[in-house]
Amino acid sequence: MIPRPFEYHAPESLPDAIALLNQYGDEAKLLAGGHSMLPMMKLRFAEPAHLIDLGKIPGLKGIREVDGEIRIGAMTTENDLIWSELLQQKCPLLVEGARLISDPQVRYLGTIGGDISHGDPANDHPALMLVLGASFVLESTGGERVVPADGYFLGTYYTSLEAGEIMTEIRIPTPAIGTGYCYAKLKRKTGDFATAASAVMLRMSGAIVHDVAIALTNVGQTALKAREAEVFLRGKMLNDQSISEAARLAMSICEPSADLRGDVEYKTAMAGEMTQRALRTAYSRSAT
């Protein structure tokens, strides 16, 4: 289908973009890489009269470390994440996750800010953000607010982003050296979204789990933090029994919708399997 006619705006500063958002209100949508927005417009699920492109605004791209925190501009592409030496060294989970998103075409244009803002439970960054303890910088005429990823995702295509706000930056506490990590994603073929996926960050203290974070993709209305599984594992030995119980607890919060990728039982089972694999791989990558 062809999108309805719209007016295209390409502001060259953040205040100009915010002013346009306020001027056109509900009639306006932001455009980042366009790989979710344009398909929605072609299907007429979204029919904005004004499209505000963030691509010409300086300062919204880039990856740096400031005071023990990794700061990523919202317009940074998946490809930029993959090739970042800083992330490869200090936050390899994000590199692993970005490499599993779709195909090179999507990764060259799709942005981390767009992936998070879209609020699609099938997108991979929300679960990654939950286990990394990320927070998001949202700017509006009222100034800036910083909100944690945990609690940000409210429902399908529904986040805490308010009218007139633009996500400008993603902040991630630099993971401690020796933290194990894994994003285990089951997909039917290259370019597909996850049937189910599990993100894990793991810190061991000898043979005992010191801390663990687990989040799931595409098995609920939003990315899901597997809190009970996390609590269960803390202070325990990581072995076949405890991994299996953690997976069971993770599966207990899944509420996937049946579709071409599988029925509810299959997707739930795959969320458990991905959690087991992610825990084992994270363990093999962690310093004990």
Ligand SMILES: Cc1cc2nc3c(=O)[nH]c(=O)nc-3n(C[C@H](O)[C@H](O)[C@H](O)COP(=O)(O)OP(=O)(O)OC[C@H]3O[C@@H](n4cnc5c(N)ncnc54)[C@H](O)[C@@H]3O)c2cc1C
């Ligand atoms: C074939 C295909 C396969 C895909 N597979 C995957 C996959 O496996 N995993 C995955 O995670 N994603 C996948 N995607 C989605 C892709 O990663 C998109 O690029 C991403 O969801 C949106 O990022 P974008 O930069 O393209 O944003 P856009 O499409 O431009 O925008 C998406 C939404 O976010 C809003 N928005 C964008 N930037 C901001 C901002 N800075 N502040 C506030 N709101 C903003 C827009 O208004 C819009 O509502 C796939 C896409 C395609 C086409």
